Amino acid sequence: MPEIAGRRSALGWALNLSALALVLLWTFPTAGLLVSSFRTADQIAGSGWWRAMVPADRNLILRAAPPAAQREHEGLFVLEGNLFDEADAPRAAISAFGVSSRAIDAHRPGTTAELRNGERIEVAANGDYRHSSAQAMQGRRGQRVFVTATIAPSFTLDNYRHVLLDPHNVEGMSRAFFNTLTVTIPATIIPILVAAFAAYALAWMAFPGRALLVAAIVGLLVVPLQLALIPLLKLHNDLGIGKGYVGVWLAHTGFGLPLAIYLLRNYMVGLPREIIENARVDGASELQIFVRIVLPLSFPALASFAIFQFLWTWNDLLVALVFLIDSSGETTVMTKNLLELLGTRGGNWEILATSAFVSIALPLLVFFSLQRYLVRGLLAGSVKGG
């Protein structure tokens, strides 16, 4: 049945092409950021990042050597050299040049342009020029030449050097990077520990009120943390914690706990009953069962919550703004730093793009290497609710 086979392969093509279009649409924004972070400010302003891979036409203003360098040759005063070398710019292929700002592409390379008072300048495609005059040339600066040059694609690491390694750059990301790390690690580890014990009790210990507690935790899952800001800030101030790392660690622990307990409990409930009952019969205490049996078996769930909490604390802005960053700005985190850059450096895309990429690099790395656990956690957390 050739028609059906033909239809099926046409459908396969359509499927593959639509999937490709969707994937391209979804990766295009991030690709723009990544590519822009390797371009200079001039390149970014000169052309869209999607043209970074192809040679670009750019308009440059170059100068011939100053009259001081002129030589007399067979009755003519002559200046010779290369326009790109005079400007210390990389060589490029010239497609047109001009000597007036009103006609910057009036002449083809290899031809001669007439200047005022009988001077002439000849510019070759590679930038070599010959500027000649019947009288001695006057003035301090060399003749201005407008060129349209085709510049080969090039990329630079300077932006990263500036953003990460420059010790004089007060807006740099290196300190914010370490601050973010300092927030993230305790804020990921502590809730796991606290939640694991609670989840075990909710999954495998019988006591009155258990169902009610589970329901309450499901309810707390969706409580907006916005409600907690002022009361907790007041509490932290009353306790003398104030704004700082301790406050932000505690806050992240509190806000992450419902999801941690929920995920871990759902996973632990699914562990085989016989293992735990057998251990109880053999006289193991609850603490032993938990530490020796349940915790190791729950590793996938622990990992998936750890990834969630890591991503969430790393990417958080609001909690850090309220509980961590004081007026000294010493404890700024990367999201806050990015926000400041958006305000002060709104047009400097080389700095913005590089800083943004620095801030998303580690989460992306974690995401791609541990995606398996992330997906598993999502499925445990959501599908069951249906």
Added chain:
Amino acid sequence: MNAALQGLITILLGVGGCVAYYTLSNLLVDTLLFPARGPHQARNIRRANLVRPWLFLAPALFVLAVYLAYPVIETLRLSLSERVAGDGSRFVGFANYVQMLSESKFREAMRNNLLWLVVVPAAATAFGLLAARLTDRIRWGSLAKSLIFMPMAISFVGAAVIFKLIYDFRPPGQAQIGALNALVLFLGGSEPRAWLTMPLWNNFFLMAVLVWIQTGFAMVILSAALRGIPEETIEAAIIDGAGPFQLFFRIQVPQIRGTIAVVWTTITVVVLKIFDIVFAMTNGQWGTQVLANYMYDKLFRAGDWGVGSASAVVLMLLVTPILVWNVANARREMR
């Protein structure tokens, strides 16, 4: 690296403290309070088993009570009072709510939140369903899934930077480095536009950021649900002559209705709390205010705890139906 050291000490203290607490408290119950020996052995074991769950739960319950339950109540109280000079506060009834309702910025925030609430979950779920369906049937599906899922790892602020580059505007005549303006000009548009300052439309440009982030989540969940549909159902439909579109919309989608509802409500909760994207991209200017950003303005810029708390309570009220629905589902499942 003073802070790093502090962090390390905190981890050790936190972990060590937790371990010490759980070990010692269990030891206390087992050996001192209710030892499993002597004349009251049976009674002691029973009592120890009665107490032990609460030992395991106590730290978590304490943190949940202080960091989530207490703030809800305290916010309610704050929303009904106003700060007075010094450190006290005074009960003012619903005055904060009345004032809030009279502010045009609040009404704008409500309108925008409702727009977000309709558009983002619908669009993210629809795109997620499309992506799930497309990537389940191709050979490089898992790679495609990874790439569509990737924005989930990116912070809202990072995404704001990414999309600001897309919406970038340069005056006519200059090279447009924003992809959207470049596309508009390429397709024959007459002039570039400053997308983020176009009233009403700019809301949709902000929503696009969240749709971009949330689609991957929807895709992952829905793809798992689609694969969970029994093969026989699909085979039967194909034998009965259902085409691919019929199969999808009449057989597969109805079967995963429950999962679609879960995805929809999960994204809805995210949308209700949306803050960072608006804060970073427009800060609520040009008619893009949303509730969470309005609240932040009130609490931390204007220092008005009363109205700020009142708007937080509105946020809580909006989440409550989902909360009730989730709890009801969870209880049904436990039975």
